Amino acid sequence: MPSKEQGWLEQRVIRIDDAEDMRLAPYRNVRERDLVGREGRFIAEGKVVLNVLLANAGFAVESLLVLENRLTGLTGQIGLCPADVPVYSVSRTVMDAIAGFPMHRGILAVGRRSAPCSASQLLDALPEKSLAVVLCGISNHDNMGSIFRNAAAFEADCLLMDETSCDPLYRKAIRVSVGAALKVPFAREGSIEDLVGKLQQAGFDIYALSPSGRETIYTAQPGARTALLLGTEGEGLPKALMQKLRTVRIPMSQAFDSLNVATASGIALSRFSRFSGV
Amino acid sequence: MPSKEQGWLEQRVIRIDDAEDMRLAPYRNVRERDLVGREGRFIAEGKVVLNVLLANAGFAVESLLVLENRLTGLTGQIGLCPADVPVYSVSRTVMDAIAGFPMHRGILAVGRRSAPCSASQLLDALPEKSLAVVLCGISNHDNMGSIFRNAAAFEADCLLMDETSCDPLYRKAIRVSVGAALKVPFAREGSIEDLVGKLQQAGFDIYALSPSGRETIYTAQPGARTALLLGTEGEGLPKALMQKLRTVRIPMSQAFDSLNVATASGIALSRFSRFSGV
Structure with missing residues (x-):
């Protein structure tokens, strides 16, 4: 009619x-x-x-x-x-x-x-088996949006990011995320060290993704509660932090510049998510 | 001095x-x-x-x-x-x-x-064990550049693309590729059907990546000569072509929009490259 x-x-x-x-x-x-x-x-x-x-x-x-x-x-x-x-x-x-x-x-x-969640509130609400994505210093809205899109595609349970990361609710980040920034629960607060401490308290195995990682994403055996930690392409994650965490790498050519951080998040999330069947 | x-x-x-x-x-x-x-x-x-x-x-x-x-x-x-x-x-x-x-x-x-290579010239020059990336209708320069970057990171031997795909030597594609568009050999010509025919003649196992793929990238067993075929995010690959090829999917959430094509290329290339140890 x-x-x-x-x-x-x-x-x-x-x-x-x-x-x-x-x-x-x-x-x-x-x-x-x-x-x-x-x-x-x-x-x-x-x-x-x-x-x-x-x-x-x-x-x-x-x-x-x-x-x-x-x-x-x-x-x-x-x-x-x-x-x-x-x-x-x-x-x-x-x-x-x-x-x-x-x-x-x-x-x-x-x-x-409505009201932003704190990282602690988010972590308290997670199921026994869960996958978290943790970001340090991701300041590019395209990358932020793409990482959210990948997190939604592989059903990560939440995203945590330090306060030097950009706001996922910026217009362009929402657009690039195809709406995932409005879907995957997230908290943006404090320092990366604080976030890592909260994840450890909540029983998460934290894997820091780095070109120099000791294990590869294909040999690592993620546990029930797994967090994937990503830093910027240029500077990467703070060295002092890396030394305290398990590090994983995406095995790739030594002859070429490393991957874009959003692409790297997709590759590692595909492998670490329940969908890979690992 | x-x-x-x-x-x-x-x-x-x-x-x-x-x-x-x-x-x-x-x-x-x-x-x-x-x-x-x-x-x-x-x-x-x-x-x-x-x-x-x-x-x-x-x-x-x-x-x-x-x-x-x-x-x-x-x-x-x-x-x-x-x-x-x-x-x-x-x-x-x-x-x-x-x-x-x-x-x-x-x-x-x-x-x-100097002079563009033809697809046949490129294929003739490939070693016995090789990985090719094949593109159909990739018209976005950002995606084109990102796919080249991923192809270089995972040491794909060449890229072939149909004439409806955009030119990898466009300024923005080169920039996003971090130079990979000047590194990975490529040919851009004709129809996707012609390119597929040439790959089959050259003994390639062609895997068409699609959300509805019959195998997953984690169960597929790529052979010595493997080609990964990627279409646009919206329309995907021509149905008639898909029916003639092996199809693979990246296993992911049913509840969310599929991945960006460049990210998908990175995930599939990581898995199909020699670096994954598969």
Whole structure:
């Protein structure tokens, strides 16, 4: 019944023709900056990411911004938003003017994280058999997003990262993660040494991934609670920390520069996850 | 002997102060477009990529463009260039004006590929035991570059790609590959069906990677000559082709979007390469 649906959509959606309208302020220039004064809020782009956002009770949607010609294709998503969540509809011209660049995705959302978990809270909630990913100094949003995507693909139970790592809820990281940053539970806090201490207390075998690792990912035998620790491509993990942990390497050519950290995370997670059958 | 080195550099380097100088034309606006009228030429960025370029006899350097304050750190590379290769030196202002954006890397080069190999030539030259990567419709330069990087890390012997795949010698693909696009032999030609036919004639076991693959990468037993076939993330490989080939999957969550194709290449190559010890 397209006419009924059309009527419902028209009632639900707020049409905005002025790119300067204050209601659109959170969406302004999202390419150049992230949300100012974010307070747990973030920008989610695209239908796939929106689906993840809507499916996770730990996040709320504050508003939607939809290209007018994409409205009918997004009826299901709009219907899943609580009635008090404003749904704004704009033309292509207004959309591009707001975003500050040609915005190919037809939908943006402002989301909000209820309350960040602490690493201890996350670890307390994990099952007996679990796989954690731990990041130190990952400051590139592409890498952060890719690592989340891989963590979701191999069903890692959580991600912990030190405070020098970048925010997984930055727009680009969410986009590259294909929504995994809104799916895999994470905590970002303190120093890597503190995080390692908490994991050890929780009974995790911690494997630090490094080109100079003593075991390979194919010979290592991960236990029931396994944590995979990843550092930056350039500097790697702090030497003093490495000496206290088991280290694993991805066996590869000696003649070529090491792998990208996100690719390395995928290779090691594939091997360490329950899916490899090891 | 810094003074002697300084004198040598001063003689070797051509200082240019005018961003409009015609000798810099190949470097103009490299962000927005690649080289016009390329004829096998390409832009290489950064010291690491330049080192790969200089080490490969299949490529020549046509000219170098170096930031003035990076000259002394690049003495070795400049010394490796034939004496008739012009080395231009510019200020930061001129460099950014030429490139069309803040160019963080201190060195650019125009390189040239001697003559492209055909797939048949490449295959004829391979050893009895070899690993090939075959690409169908990979049109994203980031993915292309990452796949080359992974192919180099796991010492794949060559890359073959159909003509719908993008050019690995595009500036961004070379940069993301960390130079691997200038290291791993490749051929780009014709249809994927033709490439598969040539591989079969050359005795390759072809494994098509797909989320619906019948075997997993952990149960498959690659033979002496193994080819890993990768398609796009969205459409994947042509169904008619898949039905004629062995298919393998990376075992992973059913609840999440599949992996990025470059990450998938890394996971499968790690497993299929000689380094995994399988």
